[in-house]
Amino acid sequence: MWNIGAEGQYIIGGLAGTRVALATYGMTGPWILPLMIPAGVVGGMLYAAIPALLKTRLNVNEILTSLMLTYASVQLIYYLIRAPRKDPMGMGFPQTRLFSEAARLPTIIPGTIVHLGVPIAIVVALVARFIMSRSVFGYQMRAVGAAPHAARYGGFSENRTIWLAMLVSGALAGLAGVLEVAGPFQRMVPGFPTNYGFTAIIVAFLGRLNPLGVIFAGIVMAITFVGGEVAQTTIGLPNAATGIFRAMVLFFLLAGDIPVRYWLKRVVTQPAAGAA
Amino acid sequence: MDIYIAIIVTSVGAATPILIAALGRLVVEKSGVLNLGVEGMMLVGAIAGFAGQFYTGNPYFALLCGAFAGAGASLIFGFLTLSLSANQTATGLALTIFGTGLSALAGAPFSARPIQLMRPLFPAELATHPVWRVLFGYSFPVYFSFFMVAAIWWFLHRTRSGLILRAVGENDLSAHSIGYSVKGVRYAAVLFGGAMAGIAGACFPLLLTPQWAERMTAGRGWIAVALVVFASWKPFRLLAGAYLFGLVMTMELYAKAGGGPLSVIPSELWAALPYLATIIVLVLISIRRDATSNAPACLGKPFLPSN
Numbered sequence: 001m002w003n004i005g006a007e008g009q010y011i012i013g014g015l016a017g018t019r020v021a022l023a024t025y026g027m028t029g030p031w032i033l034p035l036m037i038p039a040g041v042v043g044g045m046l047y048a049a050i051p052a053l054l055k056t057r058l059n060v061n062e063i064l065t066s067l068m069l070t071y072a073s074v075q076l077i078y079y080l081i082r083a084p085r086k087d088p089m090g091m092g093f094p095q096t097r098l099f100s101e102a103a104r105l106p107t108i109i110p111g112t113i114v115h116l117g118v119p120i121a122i123v124v125a126l127v128a129r130f131i132m133s134r135s136v137f138g139y140q141m142r143a144v145g146a147a148p149h150a151a152r153y154g155g156f157s158e159n160r161t162i163w164l165a166m167l168v169s170g171a172l173a174g175l176a177g178v179l180e181v182a183g184p185f186q187r188m189v190p191g192f193p194t195n196y197g198f199t200a201i202i203v204a205f206l207g208r209l210n211p212l213g214v215i216f217a218g219i220v221m222a223i224t225f226v227g228g229e230v231a232q233t234t235i236g237l238p239n240a241a242t243g244i245f246r247a248m249v250l251f252f253l254l255a256g257d258i259p260v261r262y263w264l265k266r267v268v269t270q271p272a273a274g275a276a
Numbered sequence: 277m278d279i280y281i282a283i284i285v286t287s288v289g290a291a292t293p294i295l296i297a298a299l300g301r302l303v304v305e306k307s308g309v310l311n312l313g314v315e316g317m318m319l320v321g322a323i324a325g326f327a328g329q330f331y332t333g334n335p336y337f338a339l340l341c342g343a344f345a346g347a348g349a350s351l352i353f354g355f356l357t358l359s360l361s362a363n364q365t366a367t368g369l370a371l372t373i374f375g376t377g378l379s380a381l382a383g384a385p386f387s388a389r390p391i392q393l394m395r396p397l398f399p400a401e402l403a404t405h406p407v408w409r410v411l412f413g414y415s416f417p418v419y420f421s422f423f424m425v426a427a428i429w430w431f432l433h434r435t436r437s438g439l440i441l442r443a444v445g446e447n448d449l450s451a452h453s454i455g456y457s458v459k460g461v462r463y464a465a466v467l468f469g470g471a472m473a474g475i476a477g478a479c480f481p482l483l484l485t486p487q488w489a490e491r492m493t494a495g496r497g498w499i500a501v502a503l504v505v506f507a508s509w510k511p512f513r514l515l516a517g518a519y520l521f522g523l524v525m526t527m528e529l530y531a532k533a534g535g536g537p538l539s540v541i542p543s544e545l546w547a548a549l550p551y552l553a554t555i556i557v558l559v560l561i562s563i564r565r566d567a568t569s570n571a572p573a574c575l576g577k578p579f580l581p582s583n
Contacts, residue, residue: 002365004369054555054558054559054562058559058562058563059562060555060558060559060562061505061558063312063365064498064501064502064505064554064555064558065555065558067495067498068498068502068551068552068554068555069551069555071495071498071548071551072548072551072552075544075545075547075548076544076548078544078547079542079544079545082542082544083542198369198373201366201369202370202373205366236384237381237384238380238381238383238384238490239380240376240377240380240381240490240491241377241378241380241381241384242377243373243374243376243377243378243380244374244377244378244381245377246373246377247370247371247373247374247377248374250366250369250370250373251352251356251367251370251374254356254360254362254363254366254367254370255355255356255360255362257360257362257363258360258361258362259360
């Protein structure tokens with residue numbers, strides 16, 4: 001199962017959070033953020049439900065549908081910030097107003113941009129790790145992924161697993177979107193889609209599809225983003241160029257899989273045979 | 277009258293790169309390989325074509341540059357998936373990210389430096405009358421794309437090599453057991469697909485916008501991917517599909533320009549329409565039962581002969 005549309009679910013999550021933030025504009029109270037975050041999660045989930053529905057009902061390729069929905073969601077941002085949700089004080093810039101204080105994620109280390117999203121992400125990874133390795137649901141998901149025929153024979157429903165995986169994945173992407181919009185951005189801007197959804201695919205592979213590995217892989221990828229920005233400001237390298245680096249990480253990772261699994265094993269058995 | 281002629285001419289321009297990329301992809305898929313890196317190969321071809329035109333001013337050389345760049349990019353994919361049996365879906369995505377980054381890096385020095393658009397193939401006297409313009413008013417890649425539709429159909433269905441290619445895509449183990457080189461055929465198909473994607477990419481600066489812009493192919497490579505499924509792996513249906521999408525994209529341009537009744541719908545919706553149309557089309561063809569049964573049986577599966 002390939003959810004290539006995480007970027008789109010991230011965008012819809014961000015837009016749903018924005019909607020709540022703008023509807024409650026000027027209000028104060030600790031209830032606003034707890035309302036925005038579920039809105040983002042549900043937004044991402046609903047957007048992921050479209051490819052899941054089309055895949056399970058009509059067997060439509062989920063790679064293509066989730067990707068096309070990503071491109072459509074980018075246009076939705078452009079439309080919303082150009083016309084109905086435009087900042088009235090924005091001097092013509094296509095962006096929404098700055099969220100009120102209560103709709104912004106607080107930073108946890110004063111003076112930095114480290115916001116509440118960081119501990120939330122770590123908790124999510126730990127929970128995901130527990131679910132994937134210790135629960136029936138996690139076992140079912142791994143079984144359907146690794147051996148669909150055996151899983152079907154064992155009575156696991158493939159469709160149910162696809163639904164669960166897509167909804168959870170969409171919910172997490174939506175969570176990422178709402179955390180980004182309420183954290184670093186604090187308003188919806190045209191630059192909100194930052195290809196995090198695509199980078200997330202590399203992160204998942206670099207983390208060897210393990211929720212805890214993903215934390216470290218996420219940090220490595222984050223360094224490439226920061227490094228890319230430094231390279232842009234100091235030597236004028238275009239930011240997109242860091243994509244080359246990220247793609248090469250993935251290339252080497254994929255290329256390394258076969259030698260690691262097959263070729264090295266042969267080397268290990270040979271000395272043993274020689275010693276005997 | 278003139279507006280219809282203009283719409284047709286613009287649609288042909290928009291459809292041509294999609295058609296060329298999709299044709300290359302069709303051959304690759306027929307050999308059983310799923311290369312999702314089309315968008316990346318197109319971008320690499322676009323910057324190579326742009327640079328070729330910028331330095332030499334010869335658009336044919338520029339197209340050749342695009343073809344070689346696309347084929348070069350596809351070689352990375354071929355090596356990883358065919359020689360090292362890496363996962364094709366992941367490698368294709370990596371190739372798209374790679375091509376996006378590489379083209380942005382290579383294209384940075386060219387920003388805001390326009391090039392010459394490719395001139396029409398036939399002399400201008402032939403295209404003075406509007407009706408003749410619809411037939412003779414285009415540059416070389418448009419006629420090349422028509423030629424390739426027929427050539428690829430003929431190759432796949434009327435030649436021995438085409439039959440071998442399809443055999444490799446339908447049942448790699450059987451093809452292997454009667455002595456055909458599965459990897460050789462697939463390498464050739466992947467390189468051809470890469471060259472076609474590169475030419476398609478080069479069409480963007482040469483035919484559409486004579487300036488370099490990052491990600492200038494704007495997801496058209498993915499539409500080409502969807503189009504192959506839409507056409508159920510048939511070259512002539514690909515032609516029809518590409519022109520349908522070309523027409524939708526032209527509507528967007530006219531809506532943006534404020535063209536009367538079209539601008540009632542916001543231009544962003546028009547821009548999103550090709551992507552939404554792709555989803556609708558994919559849904560429609562999967563409702564028809566036989567559609568996916570035409571897919572090559574070994575599509576996307578790594579070839580691992582157990583000796």
